[in-house]
Amino acid sequence: MAAFAALAELLSSDESTSSSSSSSSDDEDFEERQALCEAFFRETFSESHRERPKILGFIENVARLYTDEQFRQDFRVSRRVAETLIRGFEGSRHYPCSDRGGSPSKTAEEHILVFLWHSYPSLTLQALCDHKKKFLDVTTGHPSKIHDSRIFRTSRLSSKLPHVCCSGKYHVLGDAAYPLRDYLITPFRNYGHLDARQRAFNYHFSATRVKIENAFGDLKARFRQLLHLDFLFVDKMNKFIIACCVLHNMCINCGDVDVPPYIDDEHAPWEWEAQPDDVPPNNGPLASTEDALRRQGEEKRERLMQAMRI
16 A cells, blocks of 8 residues: 555654664664554554344344443443443333334333444534545534534635635535535525426536545545544544545545445435524525525526536
8 A cells, every 4th residue: 555655654754863874674673663553554444344133132132142342332331331221211201111003112221222223423524625536625523413504604614715716716516405605506406396407407516526425435435443433532533534534635645546435325315404504594684695695606506507508
């Protein structure tokens, strides 16, 4: 891996001396440091692919046989904490202890363990990339349940773009969750009434914007641990994610572009849906400003369609 060799050389340069002479011992020290770096690299960024049993009665027949270490790895809390949560939920008024619709009720243990298994916390990575899929701007740290439009409004990118694209000649492409501006072009939102021109524009738009989706796929394929961050504090998660983005760019700079395809089989394709934070105010000066900025974006998008002869 050219990128790894460059990284190892960069790390070893911090320990180099001012002497211009070389020796076999120096070569051996370098090879030893390189081997240690490679082992650390693989340990840090690899993800074990364990086969998890998919059988009926998983909680009763499998989860209860877990070792304490396996239990904590899969359910993210210790067995003692899980048992405390189960007892507390079972004794609370929120526990649905009666049958619902003729189906047998779930035990408190099933409710808690299923929640711990599936409802894992996650962070959103907002990124801007170029045609080579190199990241130019990244923002992370927000919970994934926060809408993309709010994350954009609170990011540095939202304040930088108007100045970078002030001439009106340049713009970036964003998905439908972002606000339409003359410097931030988004596709037509599909409510089922798009005409042929709008559908054609969306097709060409998606074919171009797919670079950022590919960049995210390459990032997760290179650093599989991003799928399951084993950190306690959000600050450390943020630093790890940003570090992976930096290493991703180093791989591209060094020509390491052969990445195994990443297939996201855990999530359905995301579609834009209006959220309370995404709806602009309907009165006052903020609404007037929002309407003016949106109209400028619509005019820019129309000019692009004409230039594309759509």
